[in-house]
Amino acid sequence: MNLQDKVIAITGAGQGLGRSMAVYMAQKGARIAVIDLSQEHMDETKAQIEAAGSSASTFLCNVANEQQVEETFSAIVSQMGGLHGLVNNAxxxxxxxxVKAKDxxxxxxxxxxxxxxxxxNLTGVFLCGREAAVKMIESGEGGCIINISSISRAGNMGQSNYSAAKAGVxxxxxxxxxxxxxxxxxANAIAPGFIATEMTAGMKPEALDKMTAGIPAKRMGQPEEIAHTVAYLMENDYVSGRVVEVDGGLRL
Structure with a gap:
């Protein structure tokens, strides 16, 4: 897929990895449907997309709400003229x-x-993936869906809920x-390792040092490195059904 003028929807695009993906693909000429729960954050992402030389529309949506998801994807097609890609990032x-026993x-x-x-993290991905597929089938143009998983899909202590969801997507x-x-x-998935985002920036320095020491690459990944992988999977028409781990060599 040539990303020039293609409509790519990204959930959770108001900040963090989602914003990085949006701006990266905008630089390649894609038009971005920014989906999030914060209008303020979406407006900031839209401004960065426009600064990158492309265009965007924003859509307030709770991805876990079936009616909102259905209405959002219908609005994307009607307002932007189609849908060619989806990144399930929210x-x-x-x-x-x-369980934890203490004293x-x-x-x-x-x-x-x-x-x-x-x-x-699971039902929301299903709903968005389903509606995106419906719109792509209706258009007859096909497309690409990318689910953002995690290396935690292998099972990470303290994350029964998150690990189960990320294995599922x-x-x-x-x-x-x-x-x-x-x-x-x-359809493909990406399983990021530890990535430098707003969330990790709030961690204590000693905790960050300990986490980084366990990564063979000896550093956290950058949001742009995940965005680069998203673009690659969108562009390569012969890659499908794969889960790409982007984790600096770390395996949980």
């Missing part, structure tokens, strides 16, 4: 041990914290690649 964290007391991960992560990408190939729609 996600949340509610980390905690499944005779046992605490548990709440069902609310389990469900919140599953709703956004990686599997869905493989399933969709098989199901949607007949419509000229490809």
């Amino acid at each position: 996600g949340i964290l509610r980390d905690g041990l499944m 005779g007391e046992i605490s548990k991960m709440s069902l609310a914290n389990w469900q919140a992560v599953i709703d956004v 990686a599997s869905m990408a493989t399933v969709w690649a098989k199901e949607l190939a007949r419509y000229n729609i490809r």
Whole structure:
């Protein structure tokens, strides 16, 4: 896929990795549908896209809400003239041990914290992927869907909810690649390692040093390196059903 003038939707594009992806692909000529829950953040992303020489439209949407997702993807097509790519990037964290015993007391991960992560990180990816596929089939032009997984899909302590969701979105990408190939729609996933974002910037220096020391590359990844991988998967029409790990050699 040549990204020039293609419409690429990105969830969670108001900041962090999503914003980096949006700006990177805008520099290649893509027009970006910015999807997020914060209008302020989306406006900031839109300004950076325009500074990069392309255009964007913003769409307020809770990806875990079926009606909102359906309305959002219909609006993208009507306002932007089509849909050629989707990056399922939106996600949340509610980390905690499944059970923890201390001083005779046992605490548990709440069902609310389990469900919140599953709703956004797994169900939200399903809903957005489904609606994007519908629009791509209706247009007859095909397209590409990329799910943002994580190396935590292999199972990371304190992340029962997150790991389960990220394993699920990686599997869905493989399933969709098989199901949607007949419509000229490809699907892939990216599993980032530790990436330097606003979230990691708030960590204590000693914790960051310890984390970085365990990475064979001895540094965290940069958001632009994930964005570069997104663009590669969008552009290479013979890559489908793959999960690309971008983690500096780290394996959990």
